[in-house]
Each structure stands twice: as C-alpha cells, then as structure tokens.
Amino acid sequence: MTEVLPRVRRRKRQDWAGYVFLLPWFGGLIFMIVPFVASLYLAFTDYDLLTPPRWAGLANFREMLGDATLHQSLKVTFVYTLVSVPLSLAVALGVAMVLDRGVRGLAIYRSVYYLPSLLGGSVAIVMLWRYLFGYDGIVNDLLATIGITGPAWTTDPDYALSTLILLHVWTFGAPMVIFLAGLRQIPAMYYEAAQMDGASKWRQFRSITLPLLSPIIFFNLVQALIASFQTFTQSYVISNGSGGPAGSTLFYNLYLYQKGFAEFDMGYASSMAWLLLMIIAGFTAINFLAARYWVFYDN
Amino acid sequence: MNAPHDGPRLDRRRLLGLAGLTGLAATLPACGRGFGGGGGDDGKIELNMVWWGDAQRAELTAKALDLFQKANPGIKVSTEYQDSSPYKDKLAARFAAGNPPDLMAMRFDSLREYADRGTLLDLSQHAGLDQSALTDSARALGQVGARSFGVPSGLNTIGYIVDKTLTDKYGVSIPDGDTWGWDDLAAFAKQVTKASGGKVYGTNFEPWTVANLLVFARQRGEDFFTPDGRLGATEATVTAWYQLVADLRKAGGIPPAGFIDQNNGASPAQSYLAKKAIASQIIPTNGLLGFNQACGGNLQLLRIPGETRGPRRGQSVDTPALWSIAAGSKHPAETVKLLNFLINDTEAAKAAGVTRGVPANRTIAEAIGSGLEPDNRRSTEFLNKLQNEKLPASYPYPVGASKLTNILKTISTEAEFGRMSPTEAGNQFITEARKAIAP
Missing domain, CATH: 3.40.190.10 (Periplasmic binding protein-like II)
Known part of the structure; x- marks a missing residue:
C-alpha cells in the first residue's frame, strides 16, 4: 500500500505529455464527430442523397428485418470473421514462435512476412490475387501439374469467400510482429526452470507461453475482430463492387456502400452503419468480459 | 536484452484504451472530400x-x-x-x-x-x-x-464481333450478320469449339448485362421497360433467355461455369476475345476500333442475332x-x-x-x-x-433500374452453376425487378 502513492503521482506528471501527443487526434476528432452525429440522424430518415432527408422514424430498421440481401451480407461477414480471425491469429503466432527461436536473418524474415499486411488491403494486391486465382490462373496451372483440376476460385459462389479468407490469412504479418515482441518479453528463466522440472515443449507452451502472452493475444483478437467486420476493399475489387459471384462476397460494408451510393438510399445505409457499430461494440464487450477468465496480467 | 519489467507492458487499462480508440476511429464514417469549381482567379x-x-x-x-x-x-x-x-x-x-x-x-x-x-x-x-x-x-x-x-x-448500339482469323483457322464460316438467328449463333459457336478441340470457345455474350436482355425482350415483342416506367418484360422471356444460355453451355458453344469472370472489366486488351479464349462476343459499337486493335485487326461486325426472326426488331440506337x-x-x-x-x-x-x-x-x-x-x-x-431503319425507341430507364445490374448478375451466376433452373431464374428476376422498380 505504501508503494501506491508515489506511483500515482508519477503517473499524473506523465499524463499531460500524453495528452499533448494526442492533440492531433483530438483535432481530427472534430471532423469525425460531425459526420458521426449526422449519420445518426440520417439513420432515422429516408434520404436519397439528392433531395433533403425526410424523417422516417424506425422505418429503416423495420425494413432490415425483412431484407434478405442484408441477411446474406451478415452471413458472409460472420462466416468470414469466425473463420479468418482465429486462422490468421494461429498462423501469426505459429510463425512468430518459429522466428523467436533465433533464426538467422530474423530482421529479413520479419520484414518479408510483415509486408503482405501492409499491402493486403491494397487494390494492386487484390488485382494480383484475382489473377493468381483466375479460372486459368497460376494456382490452377500449378494444381494441373499434379493432376488436380482446380475450381473457379473467384467466380464460383462456393469458393469465392474462401479465396478471400486465404488472402486475409496471408496478411498475418501485423499480429505476428506484435506476437514476436510479446514472446521476447517472456523471461527466459521461466523456460529454464520448466526444463529443469522436465516439462515438455507442449507443456511449456501451455503453461508459460500462452498465459504470459494472453494480453497480447487478446489485443490482437480485439483488433482483428473489429477490422474483420469492416472488410470492404477485397470484395469491392474482386467483385467490382457487386459482391458476386451470387452475393457470396457481399460483405456488410459492401452492401452498405451499394445502398448508399449505387441505390440512392443513404438513410438505410446510415442505419446499417449504426447496426454495424452496435454489432462491433457488442462483440468487443463480450470479448472484454470473457477476457477476465482467460487473460493473465502479470502485475 | 532488456529485463522484462523495464520494457513497456500492456495492462488491462491501456489495452482497453487502445482497443477503444482504434475501434471508435475505425467505425466512424470517413469524410468525403469535394473537389473544386466556381470562379477562376483570373476573372474568368x-x-x-x-x-x-x-x-x-x-x-x-x-x-x-x-x-x-x-x-x-x-x-x-x-x-x-x-x-x-x-x-x-x-x-x-x-x-x-x-x-x-x-x-x-x-x-x-x-x-x-x-x-x-x-x-x-x-x-x-x-x-x-x-x-x-x-x-x-x-x-x-x-x-x-x-x-x-x-x-x-x-x-451507339450493340453489335456482335467475330474474330475471322480464328474462324478461318478452324474452317468455320461466319453466318450472315444481318439475318442470323440465335439458333445460327448456337450452331456456329458449337462448331468453333469443336473444331478447335476446346481450345477456343465459340462465343460468349454477357447474360447478366441488362442491355443484352433488353434487346432479346424487344425481339419477342416486349418493351423491357415501358414508356411509363414499368417493367414490361415477362417471366417467359427471361426464362427463355436463361434457357438459351443453358443450352449453349451444354452444347459447348460458350465456356463452362466459372470460366468467365463477370468482373473482368470492359477493356479490350483484357477481354477473353483478345486472349483468344473465345471467338465472338457482344460489344458497344463505339468500341470496335479498340477491340480490333487488341484482337489482331480481323474482326467482323455483325448485328445481334434474331433481328429478322421475331415479331419485331430488338436493336435500337442508344x-x-x-x-x-x-x-x-x-x-x-x-x-x-x-x-x-x-x-x-x-x-x-x-x-x-x-x-x-x-x-x-x-x-x-x-x-x-x-x-x-x-x-x-x-x-x-x-x-x-x-x-435509317424503323427501330423501337429507347427510353430513359425508370428510377430504380440501376439496381437491376446486381440482381441480374446474381441470378445469372446462380443459373450458370445450375443452382437455379432457367424457370426459377426467370421467376426470381421478375419478382426482384418489380420490387426494385416499384414507385
């Protein structure tokens, strides 16, 4: 208890510096608050972009209940999130652990693996991806050499979403770098002690690595989940904005965009944006509640 | 290496803050930026x-x-x-x-x-x-x-272009472009695919493009959109359209399901025709120069099939x-x-x-x-x-018609992969299109 007081005082002294560094963010916030409030208002209107919005009460939200396309877009987004988030985090952790063993040229590997996560959402990479996975693209050419007839990766509604999940997993670099930093923070003495007690590698992973890394896993999970719900570019480019083939890559955000800008229904699009905000907030809240039971803070 | 307690640590409070901030920032709508206009600086x-x-x-x-x-x-x-x-x-x-x-x-x-x-x-x-x-x-x-x-x-209008270099190579003659029918197209396409040993498909026209279906509907005596802005096409016509496509695919005249990417883009250089994967396709006529340059310079320009066979003409000046x-x-x-x-x-x-x-x-x-x-x-x-000919007029599409693009795309894919029969596709299209165009 006696230690607490000076600690708090020290933190206070440091606080103002933090706020100064945050100033640009607060400046930017003003430009966000206005559209934020505007979209809340528009969510309750009938607004076609070209004529002034008319108050519609809850009509947009009622319409959502019976909108089969909206339900399809929710399904696509949830499937994508539930599959790609755990998968990409697992790959990121796996690669980080391999690199953490002290590979020669670590800096190079780290950069190479990190690169896709910088480029993955970019138009050029998605175009390239479309080319690789085309009906007679390089992937199917390679499969053909070992006697497998590959599917139409991007044009078959049964495969198109999996191709996008693959693209997402490929961009595991960002969480990997964070995992790597986290692994470096785990004191080597824990492993040494465990080894002396004869713990297997798996046992060490479960009892040392996972608990000590759990705050990092949690951070990556929250980040990945939020980002995943907001996926847009990949399907916009692959399907040229249509969400095709047959609605199989119609992400929630893409449908929102279609509604707002292609179908002149910005009121509905705004209410969709708020539903998404609530969904993300809900998932994030569940995440934080669940975290009490599995995230271990070493302080 | 740093001792663990000196380095930056993540505790619950900071994590909450970080995750909250990034989440908030990311869900906020992005501001659009307008671009210039108005008065010039030199009094102009x-x-x-x-x-x-x-x-x-x-x-x-x-x-x-x-x-x-x-x-x-x-x-x-x-x-x-x-x-x-x-x-x-x-x-x-x-x-x-x-x-x-x-x-x-x-x-x-x-x-x-x-x-x-x-x-x-x-x-x-x-x-x-x-x-x-x-x-x-x-x-x-x-x-x-x-x-x-x-x-x-x-x-402009739409026209059918045929790569004569390919048809000559495989010894297939091109039908008369003013009088050919959809059955002639089917026979021609099948012949090309067969003669090339499946290396080149006879044709591909986009069943998901409204302008193509619109011509087909007019040939059958229907206005796709009526002058007073309603949907005039019938379920029978849309079903016939998808039946035509299904038959062509079954006979090998057009590529198998999944071969054609609906979103390949309209640029001549990227077209399947320029890649010599198909021997003919529909284009907007003002694109002829670009396509002919991209395809080797031996393209024939034909009318849309069926112009002389139905109750009336389908093509119009657009x-x-x-x-x-x-x-x-x-x-x-x-x-x-x-x-x-x-x-x-x-x-x-x-x-x-x-x-x-x-x-x-x-x-x-x-x-x-x-x-x-x-x-x-x-x-x-x-x-x-x-x-100079007597053609049906084109009217501006009714409000809501731009939604038909995606509806037709989705249904065409369902039909292409056999997940919908032509009858189901026709029924589904009419149902959704009516809803989209309803005042």
Missing part, C-alpha cells in the same frame, strides 16, 4: 465538367475543349475523368455534398434517378441549345415527358452517355453554350472523333465520316444504316 468563369473514360478519350476531349476556350476567352473549363464505376459513386456524392459539376456525363440508366429528383437542368427551357439536327429517337434518349434532361454525347447540366450550376448559360458547342460544332466533333459514339447531330456525323479511321468508319456506317 470556370466551368467544371466531368465524365468517365480513359486517357485516350481524355486527350480527344481536351482537343475539343481547347477549341471552345479559344472561341470563348472568358470561360475556362476544368475537367475530371475516371473509370465508369467509381465515377458513378463520386457523382452521387458530389450532388449530396451540394457541389455538383456544371456539365457531366450521365449514365443512361441513371438519368431519371437524377432528373426525377429535380437535380438536372431542363434543357428544353434553354434556347441556347439547338437539338434540331438530332433525330427524334436520339433526342428521346434524354427526354422525360416533354422535358429534356440530357443530350446524347454520341450514338447512347454510351448523355450530357446533363446540374440544376444547381452557377453558370447555366455558359454551360449550355459549352454543351451546344460539343453537340453542334463540326470542328469540335472532328477533334473529339467517335470516342463517345457517332455524333448525334446527323449533319456533323456525315461531315466527319470520311476522315475517320477504317474501323471507326465501319462502326459509324453500321450505326447510320440502323438509324
């Missing part, structure tokens, strides 16, 4: 003109605008262009932001979305615009009732884009002057060529005809011949 009136297209079209457009600015030293025209799909979205956003361009290229299927909402200038009220040299059907493309909200920037003026333009008189120049000035038409199709002004179309490249002359003659 500045008009903003936007359109879609490529660099080649930009160069030709700039030439025509130079002539206008030379003749009107008090007016400066700033232009912006981009691809058609982002163009469409940006245009809507600019209107929403209260910063519409003065003169804009308007999609034929979007005209009424804008016009019916009072955002476009009624051109019939402006004496400065002379549309007298246009045919009635060309003028009708931009008319809603007695009012006029757009002038065709050029005229426009790749209309020119419209914003009702909120600060300089309507000057913008009308610019539009009139683009439509009725022979030198401007010569400079711009036929990148947007054949000039709607018939006198000018004849005047520039002889100076064109052979391919452009061919597509121009193809269109002029049609203009």
Whole structure:
C-alpha cells in the first residue's frame, strides 16, 4: 500500500505529455464527430442523397428485418470473421514462435512476412490475387501439374469467400510482429526452470507461453475482430463492387456502400452503419468480459 | 536484452484504451472530400465538367475543349475523368455534398434517378441549345415527358464481333450478320469449339448485362421497360433467355461455369476475345476500333442475332452517355453554350472523333465520316444504316433500374452453376425487378 502513492503521482506528471501527443487526434476528432452525429440522424430518415432527408422514424430498421440481401451480407461477414480471425491469429503466432527461436536473418524474415499486411488491403494486391486465382490462373496451372483440376476460385459462389479468407490469412504479418515482441518479453528463466522440472515443449507452451502472452493475444483478437467486420476493399475489387459471384462476397460494408451510393438510399445505409457499430461494440464487450477468465496480467 | 519489467507492458487499462480508440476511429464514417469549381482567379468563369473514360478519350476531349476556350476567352473549363464505376459513386456524392459539376456525363440508366429528383437542368427551357439536327429517337434518349434532361454525347448500339482469323483457322464460316438467328449463333459457336478441340470457345455474350436482355425482350415483342416506367418484360422471356444460355453451355458453344469472370472489366486488351479464349462476343459499337486493335485487326461486325426472326426488331440506337447540366450550376448559360458547342460544332466533333459514339447531330456525323479511321468508319456506317431503319425507341430507364445490374448478375451466376433452373431464374428476376422498380 505504501508503494501506491508515489506511483500515482508519477503517473499524473506523465499524463499531460500524453495528452499533448494526442492533440492531433483530438483535432481530427472534430471532423469525425460531425459526420458521426449526422449519420445518426440520417439513420432515422429516408434520404436519397439528392433531395433533403425526410424523417422516417424506425422505418429503416423495420425494413432490415425483412431484407434478405442484408441477411446474406451478415452471413458472409460472420462466416468470414469466425473463420479468418482465429486462422490468421494461429498462423501469426505459429510463425512468430518459429522466428523467436533465433533464426538467422530474423530482421529479413520479419520484414518479408510483415509486408503482405501492409499491402493486403491494397487494390494492386487484390488485382494480383484475382489473377493468381483466375479460372486459368497460376494456382490452377500449378494444381494441373499434379493432376488436380482446380475450381473457379473467384467466380464460383462456393469458393469465392474462401479465396478471400486465404488472402486475409496471408496478411498475418501485423499480429505476428506484435506476437514476436510479446514472446521476447517472456523471461527466459521461466523456460529454464520448466526444463529443469522436465516439462515438455507442449507443456511449456501451455503453461508459460500462452498465459504470459494472453494480453497480447487478446489485443490482437480485439483488433482483428473489429477490422474483420469492416472488410470492404477485397470484395469491392474482386467483385467490382457487386459482391458476386451470387452475393457470396457481399460483405456488410459492401452492401452498405451499394445502398448508399449505387441505390440512392443513404438513410438505410446510415442505419446499417449504426447496426454495424452496435454489432462491433457488442462483440468487443463480450470479448472484454470473457477476457477476465482467460487473460493473465502479470502485475 | 532488456529485463522484462523495464520494457513497456500492456495492462488491462491501456489495452482497453487502445482497443477503444482504434475501434471508435475505425467505425466512424470517413469524410468525403469535394473537389473544386466556381470562379477562376483570373476573372474568368470556370466551368467544371466531368465524365468517365480513359486517357485516350481524355486527350480527344481536351482537343475539343481547347477549341471552345479559344472561341470563348472568358470561360475556362476544368475537367475530371475516371473509370465508369467509381465515377458513378463520386457523382452521387458530389450532388449530396451540394457541389455538383456544371456539365457531366450521365449514365443512361441513371438519368431519371437524377432528373426525377429535380437535380438536372431542363434543357428544353434553354434556347441556347439547338437539338434540331438530332433525330427524334436520339433526342428521346434524354427526354422525360416533354422535358429534356440530357443530350446524347454520341450514338451507339450493340453489335456482335467475330474474330475471322480464328474462324478461318478452324474452317468455320461466319453466318450472315444481318439475318442470323440465335439458333445460327448456337450452331456456329458449337462448331468453333469443336473444331478447335476446346481450345477456343465459340462465343460468349454477357447474360447478366441488362442491355443484352433488353434487346432479346424487344425481339419477342416486349418493351423491357415501358414508356411509363414499368417493367414490361415477362417471366417467359427471361426464362427463355436463361434457357438459351443453358443450352449453349451444354452444347459447348460458350465456356463452362466459372470460366468467365463477370468482373473482368470492359477493356479490350483484357477481354477473353483478345486472349483468344473465345471467338465472338457482344460489344458497344463505339468500341470496335479498340477491340480490333487488341484482337489482331480481323474482326467482323455483325448485328445481334434474331433481328429478322421475331415479331419485331430488338436493336435500337442508344447512347454510351448523355450530357446533363446540374440544376444547381452557377453558370447555366455558359454551360449550355459549352454543351451546344460539343453537340453542334463540326470542328469540335472532328477533334473529339467517335470516342463517345457517332455524333448525334446527323449533319456533323456525315461531315466527319470520311476522315475517320477504317474501323471507326465501319462502326459509324453500321450505326447510320440502323438509324435509317424503323427501330423501337429507347427510353430513359425508370428510377430504380440501376439496381437491376446486381440482381441480374446474381441470378445469372446462380443459373450458370445450375443452382437455379432457367424457370426459377426467370421467376426470381421478375419478382426482384418489380420490387426494385416499384414507385
């Protein structure tokens, strides 16, 4: 208890510096608050972009209940999130652990693996991806050499979403770098002690690595989940904005965009944006509640 | 290596803060940025003109605008262009932001979305615009009732192109392009696929493109959209359309399911025809030059099959884009002057060529005809011949019609992979299309 007081005082002294560094963010916030409030208002209107919005009460939200396309877009987004988030985090952790063993040229590997996560959402990479996975693209050419007839990766509604999940997993670099930093923070003495007690590698992973890394896993999970719900570019480019083939890559955000800008229904699009905000907030809240039971803070 | 307790640690409070901030920032809507317009800094009136297209079209457009600015030293025209799909979205956003361009290229299927909402200038009220040299059907493309909200920037239609180098190679003769029917197309396509050993598919036309289905419906005696803005196509017609496609696919005349990427893009160089994966396809006729360059220079231009077989003609004279003026333009008189120049000035038409199709002004179309490249002359003659025939008129699509693009795409994919029978596809399309167009 006696230690607490000076600690708090020290933190206070440091606080103002933090706020100064945050100033640009607060400046930017003003430009966000206005559209934020505007979209809340528009969510309750009938607004076609070209004529002034008319108050519609809850009509947009009622319409959502019976909108089969909206339900399809929710399904696509949830499937994508539930599959790609755990998968990409697992790959990121796996690669980080391999690199953490002290590979020669670590800096190079780290950069190479990190690169896709910088480029993955970019138009050029998605175009390239479309080319690789085309009906007679390089992937199917390679499969053909070992006697497998590959599917139409991007044009078959049964495969198109999996191709996008693959693209997402490929961009595991960002969480990997964070995992790597986290692994470096785990004191080597824990492993040494465990080894002396004869713990297997798996046992060490479960009892040392996972608990000590759990705050990092949690951070990556929250980040990945939020980002995943907001996926847009990949399907916009692959399907040229249509969400095709047959609605199989119609992400929630893409449908929102279609509604707002292609179908002149910005009121509905705004209410969709708020539903998404609530969904993300809900998932994030569940995440934080669940975290009490599995995230271990070493302080 | 650092001792663990000296390094930065993540505790619950910081994590909460971090995750909260990034989450909040990411869910907020992004601000759009408008772009310029208004008065110039040198006392000139500045008009903003936007359109879609490529660099080649930009160069030709700039030439025509130079002539206008030379003749009107008090007016400066700033232009912006981009691809058609982002163009469409940006245009809507600019209107929403209260910063519409003065003169804009308007999609034929979007005209009424804008016009019916009072955002476009009624051109019939402006004496400065002379549309007298246009045919009635060309003028009708931009008319809603007695009012006029757009002038065709050029005229085109759709045509069937066949790569004669390929058909010669495989010894298949091309049917007569004026009188062939859909069954001739099927027989021809099957023959090409067979003769090439499956290396080249006989044809591919986009069943998911509204303009194609529209011609098919008219050949069967139906208006796809009625003049009063309803859906006129029947379920039987849409079913027949998908049956036609299914039969073609079964016979091998068109590629198997999944081969064609609906979103491959419209550029000739990327087309399956240029890659020699197919031997024929439908194009907008103003694209003939580009396709012929990309495909090796031996393309034949045919009419759409079935023109002489059904109860009436299906093809019509259309426009790749209309020119419209914003009702909120600060300089309507000057913008009308610019539009009139683009439509009725022979030198401007010569400079711009036929990148947007054949000039709607018939006198000018004849005047520039002889100076064109052979391919452009061919597509121009193809269109002029049609203009002299009695064809059904095209009307601006009703409000909501732009939704049909995605509906037809989705249903075409379902049918392509056999997840819907032609009957189900026909039924589904009519149901969804009615809902989309309902007032």
